[in-house]
Amino acid sequence: MIRNYISKLMKNLIWTIILVVVSANLLARTNSTHSKISGVQGDNTYKEFNCFAVIAGKAATADGSVLLAHNEDDSGEQMLNIYVVPAKEKRDADGKTVQNAKYLWCEFPGMEVADAFLNEYGVGIVSNSCPSREDRDDFTDGGVLYELRTTVAKQARTSKEAVTLLGKLVEERGYRGSGRTYSIADPNEAWIFSAVKGRHWVAQRVPDDCVMALPNNYIIGHVDLSDTANFAGSPDIIEYAIDRGWYNPKTDGQFSFKRAYCKPSTYISDRNVLRHQSALQYLTGRQYESDPDSFELFVKPDRKITLEDMIEILSSHGENLTGEKAGKDVMEKHQECICVNHTVLSTIFQLNVNTPAEIGHIMWVAPGKPCVEPFVPWYTGMNKAPEGWGRFSTSEEAEVKHFSDSKGMRANYPEAKIWEIVDKWDWLTENYGERIDSVEQQRKEMQKKIFREHRKRMKKLRK
Numbered sequence: 001m002i003r004n005y006i007s008k009l010m011k012n013l014i015w016t017i018i019l020v021v022v023s024a025n026l027l028a029r030t031n032s033t034h035s036k037i038s039g040v041q042g043d044n045t046y047k048e049f050n051c052f053a054v055i056a057g058k059a060a061t062a063d064g065s066v067l068l069a070h071n072e073d074d075s076g077e078q079m080l081n082i083y084v085v086p087a088k089e090k091r092d093a094d095g096k097t098v099q100n101a102k103y104l105w106c107e108f109p110g111m112e113v114a115d116a117f118l119n120e121y122g123v124g125i126v127s128n129s130c131p132s133r134e135d136r137d138d139f140t141d142g143g144v145l146y147e148l149r150t151t152v153a154k155q156a157r158t159s160k161e162a163v164t165l166l167g168k169l170v171e172e173r174g175y176r177g178s179g180r181t182y183s184i185a186d187p188n189e190a191w192i193f194s195a196v197k198g199r200h201w202v203a204q205r206v207p208d209d210c211v212m213a214l215p216n217n218y219i220i221g222h223v224d225l226s227d228t229a230n231f232a233g234s235p236d237i238i239e240y241a242i243d244r245g246w247y248n249p250k251t252d253g254q255f256s257f258k259r260a261y262c263k264p265s266t267y268i269s270d271r272n273v274l275r276h277q278s279a280l281q282y283l284t285g286r287q288y289e290s291d292p293d294s295f296e297l298f299v300k301p302d303r304k305i306t307l308e309d310m311i312e313i314l315s316s317h318g319e320n321l322t323g324e325k326a327g328k329d330v331m332e333k334h335q336e337c338i339c340v341n342h343t344v345l346s347t348i349f350q351l352n353v354n355t356p357a358e359i360g361h362i363m364w365v366a367p368g369k370p371c372v373e374p375f376v377p378w379y380t381g382m383n384k385a386p387e388g389w390g391r392f393s394t395s396e397e398a399e400v401k402h403f404s405d406s407k408g409m410r411a412n413y414p415e416a417k418i419w420e421i422v423d424k425w426d427w428l429t430e431n432y433g434e435r436i437d438s439v440e441q442q443r444k445e446m447q448k449k450i451f452r453e454h455r456k457r458m459k460k461l462r463k
């Protein structure tokens with residue numbers, strides 16, 4: 001069994017090396033055709049382990065990068081594909097020529113709210129389910145969902161521009177899910193954008209010197225739409241809450257978006273509260289009570305945040321909480337907190353204005369659980385994805401078939417690299433208590449090696 005396990009690790013190492021080699025092949029641009037994607041599935045709103053995000057502004061990080069870290073949590077066996085989508089010119093509905101950006105695309109076939117994107121301008125987008133209390137439908141043409149993230153990937157040159165694009169789509173078409181918060185970052189700043197079923201939304205900028213954590217409930221509180229440098233949203237966001245009886249200015253004090261619009265059960269869910277608490281404790285070094293009202297939206301970290309800090313948070317299981325969550329070393333089972341049993345992808349966007357042009361922008365990817373898999377750098381400067389990470393040879397085909405070909409993935413695409421990772425997880429959890437230490441040690445060693453290679457590459461390119 002040990003030999004089997006080592007063999008799996010070696011396979012993993014091999015794709016890491018392939019990636020690193022391919023990553024060195026940078027820059028050339030190719031044109032190809034894109035196809036319009038239309039969504040057919042509903043929002044994914046099962047229990048509240050449904051993604052987690054951490055954002056650090058550029059003055060809060062050790063290297064001046066904006067860092068956006070995210071765990072993608074989805075039930076069932078999910079097939080991760082990664083594509084490099086080339087830039088493309090296309091005509092819009094009015095016959096105007098539009099330039100679509102080149103971007104990296106982490107694709108889960110058939111999913112509307114799971115894919116991660118990072119484009120050539122360094123604009124990255126991921127999202128967390130945040131159920132709202134809205135129970136009225138208000139859509140045009142079925143509303144908008146998947147298209148929100150693809151529009152940002154193709155069109156946004158900054159995260160603020162992404163907020164404008166998303167707000168327009170939600171207002172024009174109506175948001176089809178219950179509620180969701182999109183985390184959007186670029187090398188200068190980051191925003192969070194909360195969509196509510198129907199036509200309402202609000203967005204807030206992350207202050208440069210702050211960090212924030214996002215579980216599966218809305219976290220934006222006070223809203224000041226007159227402060228356009230830091231807020232954007234539906235003009236009637238407060239009035240609508242008053243009309244619906246979700247906010248009473250006479251008894252509730254200052255308006256709080258999260259208190260007014262969040263589905264109440266998710267706001268107080270242990271699954272959300274404990275993950276939020278754990279992340280804030282990691283980021284600030286302070287102890288928090290398990291009370292969501294006491295969690296600040298933005299906090300100043302107790303040190304400059306690094307990529308390693310983000311990896312530690314994404315791969316954590318409540319080790320810094322007291323009570324039954326504490327003491328992972330005595331656990332016989334994988335403990336769920338920020339990293340959970342159905343985490344299918346972990347990404348960290350490391351966005352910096354000084355990244356060498358050949359690299360472009362960096363998406364660190366741990367396919368599967370971040371406590372098991374090391375993070376590998378994918379660059380927007382790459383020309384194509386390594387063998388085995390896309391079920392089709394072209395991103396155009398993947399776009400066309402994103403929804404239409406999404407069943408029986410393992411049977412239809414048995415050679416994909418992701419199955420080795422899924423199988424490794426199954427092997428690990430057969431005897432987690434005995435196997436996790438060696439798996440963790442291997443992950444850490446591989447991570448160090450990957451970081452060394454990446455740093456070497458950056459240094460060479462900067463010369």
Ligand SMILES: [Zn+2]
Pocket residue numbers: 315316317334339340369370371372
């Ligand atoms: Zn884990």
